[in-house]
Amino acid sequence: MSPELLEIVVWIVKVHVIFLGMVGVAAITTLAERKVSAWMQYRHGPNRVGPQGLLQPLADGVKFIFKESLVPDGANKWMFRFAPALAAAPAMLTVAVIPFGPDVTLFGITTPFSIVDLDIGLMYILAIGGLSVYGVIVGGWASNSKYSLLGGLRASAQMVSYELSMILAILSVVAISGSLDLREVVMQQKTLGEWNILYQPLAFLLFLIAAFAETNRHPFDFAECEPELVSGFHTEYSAMRFALFALGEYCAMIVMSSVAVALWFGGFSVPFLPEAHWALGIVAFCAKVSCFLFLFLWVRWTLPRFRFDQLMNLGWKVMLPIALVNLFITGAVISFAPQLKSLWNGLVNGAS
Amino acid sequence: MAEILFYVLSAAALLFGLGVVLAKSPMMSVLSLLGSFFCLAVIYLLAGFQFLAAAQILVYAGAILVLFLFVIMLLNLGELGAIAERSNSFLDSTAARIGAVIAVGMGVVGLAAASRAAFQPVRVEPGKGLDGLEAIATELFGRYSLAFEAASILLLATMVAVIALAKRQRRGLKNGGRA
Numbered sequence: 089m090s091p092e093l094l095e096i097v098v099w100i101v102k103v104h105v106i107f108l109g110m111v112g113v114a115a116i117t118t119l120a121e122r123k124v125s126a127w128m129q130y131r132h133g134p135n136r137v138g139p140q141g142l143l144q145p146l147a148d149g150v151k152f153i154f155k156e157s158l159v160p161d162g163a164n165k166w167m168f169r170f171a172p173a174l175a176a177a178p179a180m181l182t183v184a185v186i187p188f189g190p191d192v193t194l195f196g197i198t199t200p201f202s203i204v205d206l207d208i209g210l211m212y213i214l215a216i217g218g219l220s221v222y223g224v225i226v227g228g229w230a231s232n233s234k235y236s237l238l239g240g241l242r243a244s245a246q247m248v249s250y251e252l253s254m255i256l257a258i259l260s261v262v263a264i265s266g267s268l269d270l271r272e273v274v275m276q277q278k279t280l281g282e283w284n285i286l287y288q289p290l291a292f293l294l295f296l297i298a299a300f301a302e303t304n305r306h307p308f309d310f311a312e313c314e315p316e317l318v319s320g321f322h323t324e325y326s327a328m329r330f331a332l333f334a335l336g337e338y339c340a341m342i343v344m345s346s347v348a349v350a351l352w353f354g355g356f357s358v359p360f361l362p363e364a365h366w367a368l369g370i371v372a373f374c375a376k377v378s379c380f381l382f383l384f385l386w387v388r389w390t391l392p393r394f395r396f397d398q399l400m401n402l403g404w405k406v407m408l409p410i411a412l413v414n415l416f417i418t419g420a421v422i423s424f425a426p427q428l429k430s431l432w433n434g435l436v437n438g439a440s
Numbered sequence: 441m442a443e444i445l446f447y448v449l450s451a452a453a454l455l456f457g458l459g460v461v462l463a464k465s466p467m468m469s470v471l472s473l474l475g476s477f478f479c480l481a482v483i484y485l486l487a488g489f490q491f492l493a494a495a496q497i498l499v500y501a502g503a504i505l506v507l508f509l510f511v512i513m514l515l516n517l518g519e520l521g522a523i524a525e526r527s528n529s530f531l532d533s534t535a536a537r538i539g540a541v542i543a544v545g546m547g548v549v550g551l552a553a554a555s556r557a558a559f560q561p562v563r564v565e566p567g568k569g570l571d572g573l574e575a576i577a578t579e580l581f582g583r584y585s586l587a588f589e590a591a592s593i594l595l596l597a598t599m600v601a602v603i604a605l606a607k608r609q610r611r612g613l614k615n616g617g618r619a
Contacts (some may be wrong), residue, residue, distance in 0.1 A: 167467075208494050211498065212494055214498055214502070216497070218498060218502030218503070218506075219497070219501060219502060222509075225509050226471070229467055229509075229513060240513060241510065241513045244506050244509055247506060248506050248510070251503065
């Protein structure tokens with residue numbers, strides 16, 4: 089086999105492994121959501137399909153496929169059909185640049201375990217990931233129902249507000265690592281002491297809050313918000329189209345968790361084992377992402393929902409100023425690092 | 441291959457642009473604009489400017505158009521037919537809209553030409569990813585830092601002015617309501 093052909097084959101295999109893996113994890117997360125909620129509410133949760141209810145996502149999938157897919161009479165037919173794809177596609181596209189593991193060696197072929205390593209990987213995630221709001225907005229508008237419209241309206245306001253804080257928080261990490269390439273950022277955090285969470289804890293907190301808002305999860309799920317809006321932008325959706333919205337949300341959760349792990353928690357590096365085997369690296373990455381996914385579920389079934397004006401106040405009057413100050417301080421420390429160091433040395437020498 | 445793609449994308453961008461001015465519902469106008477921005481971003485990619493493409497989508501598609509959509513949905517603008525009827529005929533208003541777009545376009549081109557004459561164009565090596573980004577950053581914050589800062593101050597001034605106007609209007613309304 090010629091090298092070019094081999095490269096294409098490896099690439100196709102990687103795309104399938106990573107993409108199917110993510111859809112599989114998204115399906116498992118839906119089960120985990122129900123199991124965790126049951127555990128927190130002292131119930132059993134789904135336990136009839138398969139051992140301990142493990143095949144529930146499969147049964148749900150079959151149900152979604154065979155349900156009738158309604159299109160409301162007054163809806164904009166084409167946009168109504170287009171919106172679910174618009175909601176699910178961006179989250180699935182962003183997975184392409186996430187470094188799930190170090191260089192993998194299988195059958196004598198060595199290749200990095202990510203679909204593609206872009207120089208501007210983080211920009212790509214922010215740009216494409218930001219588009220998922222269109223699915224919500226277009227879906228809410230095309231349904232021609234007041235609840236859906238209000239849901240879409242809320243989603244658009246919320247996403248614009250929190251995207252700013254999120255970008256500023258990520259920029260603080262980019263400033264100290266000097267790269268927009270996720271793999272490059274991960275490679276700089278080989279040992280526990282180099283994890284960015286130690287240097288940018290505030291940025292991480294801001295990112296985490298913004299990630300909850302960006303993925304429309306509790307306590308910021310105003311686009312759905314059952315007590316006020318029936319179920320918000322997807323009130324009129326049923327069957328597979330509804331499932332695509334859900335899939336988009338869970339994929340976005342996975343991507344956000346992966347970005348948090350890669351930027352702040354050392355990505356695929358294994359604590360205390362800097363030269364670990366690549367398989368261990370992938371396991372470490374998956375374990376770290378699982379912790380974050382659990383956090384998403386934990387928060388959803390623990391915290392009450394905000395009020396919408398509180399959400400806006402938090403986004404614009406608290407998080408944005410903090411993120412700006414954090415970025416400013418980070419920039420100042422980087423710019424004046426040599427001076428600060430000599431000042432510190434002078435103080436230490438003067439004291440001794 | 442790249443050449444064919446370029447022509448296809450340019451044609452698509454122009455068609456979407458026509459959609460922006462011809463669409464009856466403002467929602468479809470904005471979605472056409474989104475399509476047009478996307479075609480432009482892919483053209484940037486073809487030229488090797490990864491960063492510019494990502495910035496185009498991030499800023500225009502991700503933020504500004506969402507804001508447009510927000511305003512359209514908040515005001516619940518219906519079809520533009522009613523406005524078109526008021527101004528004689530649909531054809532007239534369409535012509536006016538196309539005219540306005542052409543005028544703005546000419547203005548932008550004129551401005552670009554003028555600034556090109558005033559400053560020397562930035563030379564950025566395409567296709568180098570972050571190296572290109574570094575070059576853009578060096579130019580933007582080096583030679584053009586004054587123009588860059590001036591633009592940001594202009595935006596800030598506009599924002600303050602809009603807030604001031606909105607506040608005054610609200611206060612006026614309150615007083616008017618009492619009287």
